[in-house]
Amino acid sequence: MPDRHEEMMTLNVGPQHPATHGVLRVVVTLDGEVIVGAEPVVGYLHRGKEKMGEALTYHQFIVHCDRLDYLSSNLNTIAYCETVEKLAGIEVxxxxxxxxxxxxxLSRIASHLVYVGTGALDIGAATVFFHAWREREKIYDIFDLVTGHRMNYGFARIGGLQADFSDEALAAVRAFTEEFDERVDGYEYLLTRNRIWWERNKDIGVIDAPTAVNLGLSGPNLRGSGVARDLRVHEPYAAYEDFDFEIPVGTVGDCFDRYMVRIQEMRQSNRILKQALDKLPGGEIFAEDRRFVLPPKERLLTSHDHQGVYPEKAVMEELIAQFKVVTGAGIEPGEVYHAVEASKGELGFYIVSDGSNRAKRMRIRSPSFVNLQALAPMAKGRLLSDLIAVIAS
Structure with missing residues (x-):
């Protein structure tokens, strides 16, 4: 008879398993209940977004960026618009x-709340799920006030935003920031010192700092291993250099450390939000660049006003500018890579321009695609039940 330890079992976790939270399949090789190998199989949700970015104009592709990670849509569209602005030399x-x-x-907090809620639910802690979703609903209400949508907002524009924030929207953000730290205390009360949560996450899915760096990990997965790397600090973009905040890091690199990093990141995000509201400058939200920015409506609705501020010639120039923007303005030949600190790690866009109104070549660095490389070393030697906590983290 063959030795029982030589008989391995192959098990498919996903692509419909409720704990994979998306179209992911993991082929697990088991010796009893111990994981010998875990191979992520991706491609079930491949949508050809990069090729779409090469077929559509720079403006037309904005709405497709929302779908790259629908849990934090604004992060995606803003990152893309910043990349095009960097290529075209536009200063907002x-x-x-x-x-x-x-x-x-706000998008970062909303994304981390999904992990806190569903990660706990997957291993049996149902209560915190409802607490986390309460705050997500408030963020969605804010996005609804600002953009008119609860997801897939398409709100960013090359050279600005679709619209300014109303006083009501700013007041809603302020109200959210004033109570959110206390809400995070509630999550920690339910989980951080919970013995079951501790045992299901502590020393599970360990990955050390050198391995994390060699695999190209980023975001909470990298910082959970003790590497204090955050693009908002080390390669600042937008206005992040104006804000004071800390980079949470772990010490062991296990599921628990990655949980604590996300908890602390939500607190730091709330800290940034408070500073942004306090220091919010006045002025316009659009760059004065008629290559990509539509002219104000009031300059187009009439040929001139009573004082002759907008004479017919000027209005015609604005109409021509609008036509060029709508049909797609070209960018001088060149190439650019721009990355942001998204909720799951480094999200980067590489664009090559040939002078036309669309990208000649586009490459998107998805943080989750790269981070999945760590699943096999994290899971090896652990029990099958531990895989659920590892995938969530």
């Missing part, structure tokens, strides 16, 4: 930068 006004930061940090 200070108020626009601050409003983008507010949208980014």
């Amino acid at each position: 006004p200070p108020r626009c930068k601050y409003l983008r930061v507010i949208l980014n940090e």
